[in-house]
Amino acid sequence: MVKTAVIEAPGGPEQLKIVDREVGDPGPGEVRIRHKAIGLNFIDIYQRTGLYPLQMPHALGMEAAGVIEAVGEGVTHLKAGDRAAYAAAPPGAYTEARVMGAAQVCPLPDAIPFDVAAAMMLKGLTTQYLFHRTTPLSAGDTVLFHAAAGGVGLIACQWARSEGIRLIGTAGSPEKCALAEEHGADLCINYRDEDWVARVREATGGAGVEAVMDGVGKDTFDGSLDCLKPLGMMMSFGNASGPVPPLNIAVLGQKGSLKVTRPTLFTHIADHATCQQMARQMFDKVESGALTLRIDQRFALDDIADAHRALEARKTTGSTVIEL
Incomplete structure (x- = not known):
C-alpha cells in the first residue's frame, strides 16, 4: 500500500x-x-x-x-x-x-x-518544444516570455541565453524581474507598474518580437499579439489567469499575418x-x-x-x- x-x-x-x-x-x-x-x-x-x-x-x-x-x-x-x-x-x-x-x-x-x-x-520539456519544435528560432532572435520568474520561465531564460536568443520577460514584482534577469533574461518588465506592450515595442526598436511564449492566458493574450512583428508566432501554452476568450481570426491578418498555436507537451x-x-x-x-x-x-x-x-x-x- x-x-x-x-x-x-x-x-x-x-x-x-x-x-x-x-x-x-x-x-x-x-x-x-x-x-x-x-x-x-x-x-x-x-x-x-x-x-x-x-x-x-x-x-x-x-x-x-x-x-x-x-x-x-x-x-x-x-x-x-x-x-x-x-x-x-x-x-x-x-x-x-x-x-x-x-x-x-x-x-x-x-x-x-x-x-x-x-x-x-514537465517544465524543461515544455521549454524544449517551445524553442525547438514550434517555430524556427535561432541566435539573434527575440522572444517575449510571460511569467519569466516562474518554474518554466526561469528555465526558458537560461535556455534562451544558452542559444543566443534574446528573451524579454514579464513578471509581477521588481524582485521577480531581478530573478529573471539573473537567470538570463535580457530585460524583464514589471507588468503591474508598466505598460509592458509599449516597453516591448521600445526594447525592439518598434519592430516587435519573433515569438511570444505565453502560459498566462486571458490577461496577456491580446497584448501579446501587439508585441509580435509581422509573421510572428504566438504560442499560447497555458491558462494561469484563465482561458483565452474566442478569437476573431481576422485580427491576425490585421496585425501582420500573425500565427497562433495552442501546443501541449x-x-x-x-x-x-x-x-x-x-x-x-x-x-x-x-x-x-x-x-x-x-x-x-x-x-x-x-x-x-x-x-x-x-x-x-x-x-x-x-x-x-x-x-x-
Whole structure:
C-alpha cells in the first residue's frame, strides 16, 4: 500500500485527500517506479479545478523522479534499479509509487539529483518544444516570455541565453524581474507598474518580437499579439489567469499575418523516441551547467493542499517539489 493524493470532485485545494492505495506489478510496456521527488505544476491546478476535466476519483501530478522497481515485458530502455524521471499522462504522480506506461519514463543521469529531475521534467520539456519544435528560432532572435520568474520561465531564460536568443520577460514584482534577469533574461518588465506592450515595442526598436511564449492566458493574450512583428508566432501554452476568450481570426491578418498555436507537451512527447531525444537534450544542458534548476519551495505529500494554495496564489518562484 502506498500513500496517494487524490481528488473525488473538482474544486479548491481542500479537495485533495491522502488515501492508501495498492500498487501491483507492471504489465507489458509498463514499469513500477518508487518516487523520491514529485514536481508541482499549474496543470495540476487546472485538473483539480475542473478546467481540464478528469474522471473522478483521480490522483493528480504529471512529473516525478525515482527508482525503477520492476519492468514489464517489452521494456528495454529501463531495468530494475535504474534511476528515472518522467513527465507523462495520465495524472498520478502524487504518490509514493506507481505502475505506469514506460514510453515516457526516461533514464536519469547519475549527476542529476532526484529533486532537480522532478522539478524539471514537465517544465524543461515544455521549454524544449517551445524553442525547438514550434517555430524556427535561432541566435539573434527575440522572444517575449510571460511569467519569466516562474518554474518554466526561469528555465526558458537560461535556455534562451544558452542559444543566443534574446528573451524579454514579464513578471509581477521588481524582485521577480531581478530573478529573471539573473537567470538570463535580457530585460524583464514589471507588468503591474508598466505598460509592458509599449516597453516591448521600445526594447525592439518598434519592430516587435519573433515569438511570444505565453502560459498566462486571458490577461496577456491580446497584448501579446501587439508585441509580435509581422509573421510572428504566438504560442499560447497555458491558462494561469484563465482561458483565452474566442478569437476573431481576422485580427491576425490585421496585425501582420500573425500565427497562433495552442501546443501541449503531451502531443510532443507522445512518440517514445522523440520524448527520449527531448529529454537527452535537456539533461545535456543541465550536465553542462547551461541550465540550473531553482527549487524555492518544498513540501511533504501530506501538505499537498498547502503547495497548491501557494502556487495558485502566485506566491512561488522557481520550481516547487514534493519530497518523499
